[in-house]
Amino acid sequence: MNYSLIRRFRMCWVPDVEGKDGLAGELSHPGKMPDMPVRYVGWLSRFAGRAAGAGQGGGRAASAGPGTGPWGLEGGRGDNVDLLILLSGPEPQRTLLERRLLDQMADYSGRVVLVRGLPAGAPATGVSATLPEGPTGASPRVNLPQRVRVYDHLPADELEELIRGAGQIICRSGYSTVMDLVRLGRRAIMVPTPGQTEQEYLGNYLAARGWAVCIDQKGFSLMDALAAAKGEWGEQGAGEGREMDIPGVRQLPDPAAGEGLLRQAVAEVLAMVRRELDAAREPEADREPGVSREP
Template identity: 35%
Template structure:
């Protein structure tokens, strides 16, 4: 079927600033918009926007308020910080909404695609909200709060024309209870996985990297995990590559261990194809990319991020991935566990794709 052009429609894509995963999963969205000939604007600022612009350097950036959320170094304090977290999100999303209304007028925006930014909606133009998390996993004893947050998430999604869930439907999907514990809002659609990588493209590469470590996620937990990884790599007998997730640092080599601050999509795809073993965070964007490449990995959830902890346990029980906690991480045990799993599934074919969703939004 011939591709329907969007006739130079102006589309604002706005990824959340809570981690680079929101940037990576916007990359296939932007690529599809480019194929359709849309004029694309990027909303936000900071590392997430910088990462997207490293792939698309000509994109024009329209500043949006940053949420500036960080995760406590001690997961036990999550419950105590939660009310302040909610208050900050509420205030920032209200500011963001006012900014969006002005940007639509100033730049004649025709549609908006928001990756979990709560305030990027408007009655003036069609708006899509990307989220895989329609319910949350709170610590034990916070059941009432969990229900309250779920209602808030549904309320946020209802403000948008469409809710795009980056997964496939059914009992065997990747997000599990995060997307199917409760009846979904009527404006939802499953759009398949959002991955920068082309499936099966590099499977014939020679595997000459014994271990690939991909660090990501919010501070200070990213740095705490990096310290653990560096300490254990001092005793690692093999070639390892560590992607630090810190574009501002310099590349260094220590013996057979290479530390790379940041890498473009093609380089990461090449490293994944060449790696015999992968250790990484358990963020959903990372999981989608691993599944798209059929790559086994050890997932280390970020402490305090109950969503990642749930996904790691859920996908481990299915034999798709292995997982360890950050506090108890042991590299030799992790690699042993990796050898015992079957690996990620092949995504099933379905009709409700990203292309279909974008065509409808930009019609």
Template identity: 30%
Template sequence: MDVELEEVKALVKVFTPDVIISDQRFGFRHRKVKSIIISHQLHLNLPKYAFFGQWLNRKMLRKFDEVWVPDSELDLSGELSQSKIAHKRIGILSRFRQAVEAQEPKYKYLVIVSGPMPYAKDFLLEMSERLSNCEGKHALIAGLDAFDYEATKDNVEVYYQPNQEWMERLFGESEIIISRSGYSTLMDLIRLKRNAILIPTKGQNEQEYLAKHNAKRKQFTFVTEEEFKNYPL
């Protein structure tokens, strides 16, 4: 965090900004420039006895002049953004501008592989192998860091970090989306108005909460990793 603070000081000297907006980076602020943080994590999904974690999170948020929550009346974040800390909701933030019109399906399943290694790699290879035994054509989207792992099969196409145009095309040509339940992914799915099977990364409490909380929406189905092993595709 100290490194970030020093970098911001140097940037402020060069650019003299009127406002600084931080995307969930506690160190990206300056005491002499209005500093705003964007975060949905005002109340961390921690065990009830983790008082220090909650206290530290609130302390760091209060160092900013304003707190903006990327959410709307849809309440994607649920209790994660419920806090006495002053904040305002600024609506859903997504790389996509509007819903993608569904086309004649080219793929039955489109899998979005996200998250840190080695979990992303394991998910990529597992889904590639499993879909290779499913009837029809399927597609996977993964980051460039998974490029070295061969996942392409006869009926499974893999796209490594496709651009926005390709992403929209893949979403429009796919019948069912399978993805993790990270907050950014959920906002994209909401914006695109696409149905999805949500499989939270095991051990990621926030993803598990978000998947359960948003499973009340007809467009989402919540399945744990253990349940997914026997989930019919």
């Protein structure tokens, strides 16, 4: 069915890199390609890119200024957050995972930021000691420890600081999330959305390459997940100079290279459109025999 939809277009852009270093495995490098031009345009991310040294043995983002960031940290960094939880995806699975995680917060003593992935609700800079009301069926209000902060959503710059600095990250294995994490040189504990086969494939594919720990939502245990991550890549504490060394990612093309690939693809499409417009405007007498006016 996907190929029948792709055939309606003249070119297929794939947000990945060409060759064996791709992030999406067979999803972006299938055995049978569409019967049209296919261009790999690199990874697309809302974030600025890896800091100098990130993913290569250390380094942090530059200071965003004192008193900024969700926790009001000195320098605005997220490096006093032990666990960052990024929720997203369709209901009711988003709420089911949220509830499961919050129910287990009593077992975890670290500082937590939970970003609910909701488009409306509390202001992005607001801090709440209770969980705001969610969709129908969610727990109406859940009392949380002061060490747990909940946001419906956050601006990209604040979210980037948290991703860079958090000790551990729990998130879905959607491809947009994957591209954002790799852009910043971070691994994560990934919990695929049940029933979304592409997320299940991506989570297991990335785990097999050492870039993630993939755990099913059913029976999810926060403490077991954190222990599995620690066993996979060691302790990731918060502190200046901590390494974010991701085996394999150092050999991947720089994410910024994707910007050049995307520009090339755009230029190619524009050139194609110009050729077709020129052909449509060409006088009939100047046309080669057998050349149709149809684009």
